[in-house]
Amino acid sequence: MSKGRAVIAVVDDDPRLIESLEDLLESAGYQARFFSSAHSLLAGGFSDVDLLITDIGIPDIDGFELRNLALKARPDLPVFLITGRHEMADQSRAQGIRGLFRKPFDGQVLLADVGDALRDRDMERDNEN
Template sequence: MCSSSPVIAIVDDDKRVLQALLELLESAGYEALPFDSPNALLDSGVLYRITIVVTDIGMPEINGFELKRILHLSNPEISVILITGRYELIEGLSADDDSLILRKPFDSSALLSAISRSCR
């Protein structure tokens, strides 16, 4: 569940994707914080402010699924939106699991809609 002004963490090891998502979310009026790795987010000291995390799935060391699991251990209420260009990583997921996964490339309105749904 989100506050009226959610703070969104973006986690992606591709700096171009990270910058594009940051610009999109800021232009939509959100406070967005970029992180180039899951460890950067986990070590940042700002997790208490984060209400939504948008994270790539396919990253070295900690993938998006594992990051989601770690985040939910400390805050089960945090919303996590997973993004991926590697479709093989999401094959076989149930419809429930797939509801917060966006396949790259995705339309900006799809992400903004997912964020809006996460805040209900």
């Protein structure tokens, strides 16, 4: 949880998506950290992450499992799921997820939702204090 720019962790094995998300997130003032697998993110933990964006179809630990691990470690961590596989986005375990994006997605909509999720999280923290 950063004191300055919000840290967005992105887990995806598609280098083209990583490159475009890096440009998008950093142009919006976020600090972006990229991981090609869930294991590489898990090795460092979630303590300095403000929001997680993960592909559903990553190998070994899929995006749903990674979301569950993240929320177990940090219940307040906003997690967004992205997928290029439309059938995965329609699965019952994807229903009702606030941050579910099907590739290709509108970058401006993603940024708006990221901003909303971070503001909502900060408001909840303020209300707890």
